[in-house]
Amino acid sequence: MSILEISNLxxxxxxxxxxxxxxxxxxxxxxxxxxGPNGAGKTSLFNCxxxxxxxxxxxxxxxxxxxxxxxxPPRRAALGLARTFQNIALFxxxxxxxxxxxxxxxxxxSGLMSALAYFGPARREEMAVRKDVEQRxxxxxxxxxxxxxxxxxxxxxxxxxxxxxxxxAMQPKVLMLDEPVAGMNREEKEDMARFILDIREEWGITxxxxxxxxxxxxxxxxxxAVLNFGQVITEGLPADVQKNHExxxxxLGNSDIESLRKKLNPEGEAA
Amino acid sequence: xxxxxxxxxxxxxxxxxxSGTQKLWxxxxxxxxxxxxxxxDSYLLYLGxxxxxxxxxxxxxxxxxxxxxxxxxxxxxxxxxGAYTVAWLSLNTGLPFPVTLxxxxxxxxxxxILVGLPSLRVKGLYLAIATLAASVFLxxxxxxxxxxxxxxxxxxxxxxxxxxxxxxxxxxxxxxxxPLAVLMVFAARNVFRTRIGRAFIxxxxxxxxxxxxxxxxxxxxxxxxxxxxFYAGVAGGLFAYFFRVVTPESFPLSMSIFYLAAVIVGxxxxxxxxxxxxAFMTLVPEALKLLTAALTPFYPDAPVFMSPMLEIIFGAxxxxxLIFEPHGxxxxxxxxxxxxxxxxxxx
Numbered sequence: 001m002s003i004l005e006i007s008n009l010x011x012x013x014x015x016x017x018x019x020x021x022x023x024x025x026x027x028x029x030x031x032x033x034x035x036g037p038n039g040a041g042k043t044s045l046f047n048c049x050x051x052x053x054x055x056x057x058x059x060x061x062x063x064x065x066x067x068x069x070x071x072x073p074p075r076r077a078a079l080g081l082a083r084t085f086q087n088i089a090l091f092x093x094x095x096x097x098x099x100x101x102x103x104x105x106x107x108x109x110s111g112l113m114s115a116l117a118y119f120g121p122a123r124r125e126e127m128a129v130r131k132d133v134e135q136r137x138x139x140x141x142x143x144x145x146x147x148x149x150x151x152x153x154x155x156x157x158x159x160x161x162x163x164x165x166x167x168x169a170m171q172p173k174v175l176m177l178d179e180p181v182a183g184m185n186r187e188e189k190e191d192m193a194r195f196i197l198d199i200r201e202e203w204g205i206t207x208x209x210x211x212x213x214x215x216x217x218x219x220x221x222x223x224x225a226v227l228n229f230g231q232v233i234t235e236g237l238p239a240d241v242q243k244n245h246e247x248x249x250x251x252l253g254n255s256d257i258e259s260l261r262k263k264l265n266p267e268g269e270a271a
Numbered sequence: 272x273x274x275x276x277x278x279x280x281x282x283x284x285x286x287x288x289x290s291g292t293q294k295l296w297x298x299x300x301x302x303x304x305x306x307x308x309x310x311x312d313s314y315l316l317y318l319g320x321x322x323x324x325x326x327x328x329x330x331x332x333x334x335x336x337x338x339x340x341x342x343x344x345x346x347x348x349x350x351x352x353g354a355y356t357v358a359w360l361s362l363n364t365g366l367p368f369p370v371t372l373x374x375x376x377x378x379x380x381x382x383x384i385l386v387g388l389p390s391l392r393v394k395g396l397y398l399a400i401a402t403l404a405a406s407v408f409l410x411x412x413x414x415x416x417x418x419x420x421x422x423x424x425x426x427x428x429x430x431x432x433x434x435x436x437x438x439x440x441x442x443x444x445x446x447x448x449x450p451l452a453v454l455m456v457f458a459a460r461n462v463f464r465t466r467i468g469r470a471f472i473x474x475x476x477x478x479x480x481x482x483x484x485x486x487x488x489x490x491x492x493x494x495x496x497x498x499x500x501f502y503a504g505v506a507g508g509l510f511a512y513f514f515r516v517v518t519p520e521s522f523p524l525s526m527s528i529f530y531l532a533a534v535i536v537g538x539x540x541x542x543x544x545x546x547x548x549x550a551f552m553t554l555v556p557e558a559l560k561l562l563t564a565a566l567t568p569f570y571p572d573a574p575v576f577m578s579p580m581l582e583i584i585f586g587a588x589x590x591x592x593l594i595f596e597p598h599g600x601x602x603x604x605x606x607x608x609x610x611x612x613x614x615x616x617x618x
Contacts, residue, residue, distance in 0.1 A: 052479075072482075073482045073483055074485045074486060075485075077482075077483060077485035089477055089479065089483075091476035091480070093472070093476055093540070094469075094473075094476065098469055098472075102473055102484055104466075105466050105469070105484050105485055106484070108466045110467065111467075112462075112498065115461060115465040116458040116461055116462055117458075117461065118461035118464060118465065126465055126466075130281045130285065134281070166484070170484065
């Protein structure tokens with residue numbers, strides 16, 4: 001069953017067609033990856049799903065319900081669509097802990113009056129969130145040593161991890177990751193890949209990601225959709241996508257396809 | 272060097288004071304506040320009350336500008352709304368001061384929400400201009416709506432009263448103003464320990480990610496405006512009870528700039544900074560006057576020479592602080608504290 005289904009989505013900015021008739025589905029409890037060259041429309045698609053862009057045509061169905069353009073980003077967040085950004089969008093002046101707690105914002109209820117008084121319901125709720133964040137997320141992502149540090153002081157890899165933590169605090173059903181391992185070293189990439197797999201397997205969260213690192217994409221994805229010039233070229237299992245001529249053309253141009261295919265798929269040589 | 276402060280519970284870890292020493296110092300500070308009116312002369316008492324009012328209003332503006340990132344030049348206007356509400360209520364009803372002050376705050380909050388409406392669309396300097404327009408508009412209402420505000424002549428009011436007590440002297444007013452200031456600063460501190468305060472800061476730091484986390488921008492921006500102008504309204508109400516006359520000229524535009532300067536000099540987004548900024552902005556001009564008086568015996572020309580210079584020196588001090596301490600007076604305090612925490616080591 002698909003938790004997210006994109007049908008015939010079109011988005012243009014003036015004359016620029018960012019997305020043309022895009023259709024694909026995200027099966028539930030999978031790691032689904034959107035790949036494609038730069039400018040193919042991957043981030044635009046994310047922005048449509050999270051409600052920042054309003055597509056001119058087409059629909060996005062989430063859990064069988066059509067998300068109309070009247071459903072604004074905060075509401076979509078409350079429905080269980082969480083995301084991270086390509087260039088980290090943390091709150092730089094706040095500590096790691098406060099950033100993660102902000103993820104839980106939609107699930108908290110204290111109003112202004114109880115916040116002013118603090119002692120009583122507001123404090124009980126804060127402590128429950130703190131406990132949940134500590135035990136469920138900070139432990140899992142191994143960031144307990146930095147919880148009191150302001151985000152600005154952290155390395156890039158750790159900032160990406162904190163952003164993932166914040167998205168997890170939203171208790172999402174679908175986690176959208178925009179280039180989760182871009183700019184990371186090998187060790188950080190392996191850590192992140194492990195976290196993504198654990199999130200799917202242990203927490204049962206569907207992961208939808210955009211990523212350029214083909215090694216990682218082919219290793220951990222269950223389902224891949226390929227976007228080029230705003231159109232879906234193909235979708236399917238990693239092995240099928242790797243062999244697809246259109247995909248190879250989109251990535252490598254129209255020359256000697258056989259030798260390029262070997263580059264893209266080194267294991268294929270043995271066969 | 273501070274050691275051995277491992278915590279056993281999340282409650283202890285998130286407390287405002289995490290060590291006994293801090294509690295002791297704060298207790299001492301409260302004791303000084305309590306004893307101050309018995310020891311101070313009438314001039315110091317007068318200044319103490321002014322600082323108390325300024326602390327409330329600066330804390331309010333800090334919530335809006337320092338923590339939520341919305342620049343406002345309407346603070347004096349909101350204080351005016353509070354002051355006129357108190358004046359009108361004390362003239363036309365017999366309500367005691369806790370009720371009138373609460374209503375003053377609520378009235379100002381309502382006006383604040385109206386003024387805050389453009390904040391969803393306009394940001395930064397544009398919002399400053401929008402709030403400036405609101406403050407000019409409020410000034411116009413204060414001056415022209417004669418049946419309610421008494422026009423240019425303003426309103427004179429009776430002293431605050433409660434259960435047959437009247438609060439006529441500065442000494443009595445001190446015991447309304449200062450406890451209220453302490454209470455309201457704590458209430459603000461509490462807000463920033465909860466989801467509401469975090470949402471404000473999130474909007475300041477990066478409003479797009481705030482939205483993706485499910486924070487409704489308009490709702491929280493208006494909430495920040497309401498809370499901030501509630502503080503201004505209460506401060507204005509106290510101002511009315513303190514001076515017992517309210518005119519349109521009591522709340523000039525320069526007063527809004529005064530509070531904005533207090534927030535910036537003290538430290539934006541830092542409640543302690545707001546307090547220090549309010550004290551600095553209120554007390555430094557007075558200190559300069561005292562300095563002039565102290566110099567007169569040695570240089571008989573001092574008053575002639577100094578009085579036109581006071582404003583210039585005051586301005587230069589502000590500029591100096593901004594250059595050498597861009598994070599505000601609060602940063603100086605943090606540095607002192609860090610020194611003692613690490614002593615005898617250096618950071």
